[in-house]
Amino acid sequence: MTNQPKYQRRKEDRPQEIADAxxxxxxxxxxxxxxxxxxxxxxxISKGLTYLYFKTKEDLFKAVVKNVVVRRVDSLIGNVxxxxxxxxxxxxxxxxxxxxxxxxxxxxIVIRLLISxxxxxxxxxxxxxxxxVARGLAAIRQFVARGVERGExxxxxxxxxxxxxxxxxxxxxxxxLVFTDKPLDTDQLMESQIELLLAExxx
Amino acid sequence: MTNQPKYQRRKEDRPQEIADAxxxxxxxxxxxxxxxxxxxxxxxISKGLTYLYFKTKEDLFKAVVKNVVVRRVDSLIGNVxxxxxxxxxxxxxxxxxxxxxxxxxxxxIVIRLLISxxxxxxxxxxxxxxxxVARGLAAIRQFVARGVERGExxxxxxxxxxxxxxxxxxxxxxxxLVFTDKPLDTDQLMESQIELLLAExxx
DNA sequence: ATACTTAATGACTAAGGAGTCAGCAAGTAA
DNA sequence: TTACTTGCTGACTCCTTAGTCATTAAGTAT
Numbered sequence: 001m002t003n004q005p006k007y008q009r010r011k012e013d014r015p016q017e018i019a020d021a022x023x024x025x026x027x028x029x030x031x032x033x034x035x036x037x038x039x040x041x042x043x044x045i046s047k048g049l050t051y052l053y054f055k056t057k058e059d060l061f062k063a064v065v066k067n068v069v070v071r072r073v074d075s076l077i078g079n080v081x082x083x084x085x086x087x088x089x090x091x092x093x094x095x096x097x098x099x100x101x102x103x104x105x106x107x108x109i110v111i112r113l114l115i116s117x118x119x120x121x122x123x124x125x126x127x128x129x130x131x132x133v134a135r136g137l138a139a140i141r142q143f144v145a146r147g148v149e150r151g152e153x154x155x156x157x158x159x160x161x162x163x164x165x166x167x168x169x170x171x172x173x174x175x176x177l178v179f180t181d182k183p184l185d186t187d188q189l190m191e192s193q194i195e196l197l198l199a200e201x202x203x
Numbered sequence: 204m205t206n207q208p209k210y211q212r213r214k215e216d217r218p219q220e221i222a223d224a225x226x227x228x229x230x231x232x233x234x235x236x237x238x239x240x241x242x243x244x245x246x247x248i249s250k251g252l253t254y255l256y257f258k259t260k261e262d263l264f265k266a267v268v269k270n271v272v273v274r275r276v277d278s279l280i281g282n283v284x285x286x287x288x289x290x291x292x293x294x295x296x297x298x299x300x301x302x303x304x305x306x307x308x309x310x311x312i313v314i315r316l317l318i319s320x321x322x323x324x325x326x327x328x329x330x331x332x333x334x335x336v337a338r339g340l341a342a343i344r345q346f347v348a349r350g351v352e353r354g355e356x357x358x359x360x361x362x363x364x365x366x367x368x369x370x371x372x373x374x375x376x377x378x379x380l381v382f383t384d385k386p387l388d389t390d391q392l393m394e395s396q397i398e399l400l401l402a403e404x405x406x
Numbered sequence: 407a408t409a410c411t412t413a414a415t416g417a418c419t420a421a422g423g424a425g426t427c428a429g430c431a432a433g434t435a436a
Numbered sequence: 437t438t439a440c441t442t443g444c445t446g447a448c449t450c451c452t453t454a455g456t457c458a459t460t461a462a463g464t465a466t
Contacts, residue, residue: 005431005432005433006430006431006432006444006445007431007432007443007444007445008432008433008443009431009432009433009442009443009444010443011442011443014443028322030235030319030320031235032233032234032235032236033235033323035422035423035424036423036424036425037423037424045444045445046444046445046446047424047425047445047446048425048426048427048444048445048446049443049444049445051424051425051426052443052444055425056424056425057424057425111377111381112318112319114381115315115318115319115377115380115381116233116315116318116319117233118380118381119231120236125381125382129382129385133382159395160395161388161391161392161395163371163374163378163387163392164371164392164395164396164399166374167370167371167373167374167392167396168366168367168370170370170373170374170377171366171369171370171373171374174314174318174373174377175366177318177321178314178317178318178321178328179328179332179336182332184366185364188364189364189366189367189370192362192363192364192367193367193370196363196367196399196400196403197399199403200399200402208461208462208463209414209415209460209461209462210413210414210415210461210462211413211414211462211463212412212413212414212461212462212463213413214412214413217413217414238452238453238454239453239454239455240453240454248414248415249414249415249416250415250416250454250455251414251415251416251455251456251457252413252414252415254454254455254456255413255414259454259455260454260455407466408465408466409464409465409466410463410464410465410466411462411463411464411465412461412462412463412464413460413461413462413463414459414460414461414462415457415458415459415460415461416457416458416459416460417456417457417458417459418455418456418457418458419454419455419456419457420453420454420455420456421452421453421454421455422451422452422453422454423450423451423452424449424450424451424452425448425449425450425451426447426448426449426450427445427446427447427448427449428445428446428447428448429444429445429446430443430444430445430446431442431443431444431445432441432442432443432444433440433441433442433443434439434440434441434442435438435439435440435441436437436438436439436440
């Protein structure tokens with residue numbers, strides 16, 4: 001009968017582990033229905049320990065959202081800014097790929113949480129806007145502008161807000177969040193929209 | 204000193220009054236954060252009375268959602284089906300007007316609630332899908348098909364899912380729910396999309 | 407007036423869950 | 437081995453709130 005320790009001390013890893021467990025639980029149950037006890041169980045620790053690393057439930061929530069955002073967005077938006085593709089190739093390629101990925105990614109979960117809990121956490125909303133939405137829109141705007149400069153697109157192309165590129169992505173996301181069992185070819189939707197916009201911009 | 208009664212008995216009106224108060228409270232706070240006591244106060248009654256008309260909080264929630272849906276959707280979708288306009292006029296006129304109204308209407312609130320609480324109320328999601336989404340999509344599809352029959356649109360126009368018409372409406376709704384203070388010309392967005400699609404379908 | 411029905415009240419119960427903290431034991435150093 | 441620090445536990449407190457129910461009083465009929 002070996003003397004197995006009841007637990008290991010792992011000060012360094014705990015915060016991330018707790019955040020991961022919390023994200024999964026928030027994703028499944030939403031903020032209000034999530035019990036700290038569940039998060040702790042999932043992380044394999046006691047409830048009390050959660051409070052050593054996060055002062056309150058709200059604290060944990062905010063940390064989790066920011067954590068997901070920074071971990072994902074940099075890689076997704078970042079590589080977009082350093083491409084050598086033509087504007088058209090970029091819109092059809094990397095941008096489309098990016099958009100296809102989002103509805104099934106943790107970003108979609110974060111958006112669900114922001115829709116539900118946003119009004120009670122305005123600073124979180126602002127954080128998300130600055131770090132995700134504003135950057136994403138700027139990236140698209142930049143590529144359209146570059147296309148105009150190079151003569152690929154008409155001048156009026158800029159009239160088409162970048163939001164129009166993202167609209168089908170938004171619908172796909174919500175659709176999949178709410179109507180999980182109703183099929184919808186969301187990839188097709190986004191492809192069509194890109195072609196629609198490209199046709200307009202080039203015409 | 205007149206003998207004012209403490210309350211009036213109004214069996215007939217109570218359910219609707221409670222439902223209205225509940226809708227407002229759910230809209231402000233979300234399902235979990237709404238206390239039955241708040242709803243009762245808002246409706247000007249005692250908490251106990253709520254339970255005379257609605258068995259549980261969940262019951263009340265479902266009743267409220269269905270109540271809003273049936274009251275709004277019939278008028279919005281209904282008149283759409285009996286128009287004499289050409290397909291193109293219809294898409295530019297009544298459909299566009301409808302779409303412009305939705306993001307600021309109670310329907311948007313219901314969608315927020317469905318996004319947050321949907322997973323825990325699958326029958327509600329199905330109800331909403333059947334009565335709103337399916338009917339809305341069918342209406343658009345029908346008008347595009349009619350346009351094709353009449354030779355207004357190309358055959359391939361049908362490839363463009365009705366979802367594409369609704370995508371900017373979806374984005375506008377979410378935008379306004381989450382980023383209430385960030386301006387966005389959502390009407391312009393929807394107009395552009397309609398024009399984009401019409402151009403494609405006629406080309 | 408009087409008796410009766412039931413809409414409506416509000417105090418109460420029970421349960422659940424956020425946050426606390428005294429004590430325990432894993433790791434560390436001498 | 438012993439003394440010490442601190443990551444970690446889990447039982448506890450306290451508050452909130454869904455749901456109940458004995459009681460009250462508004463409306464009605466006779």
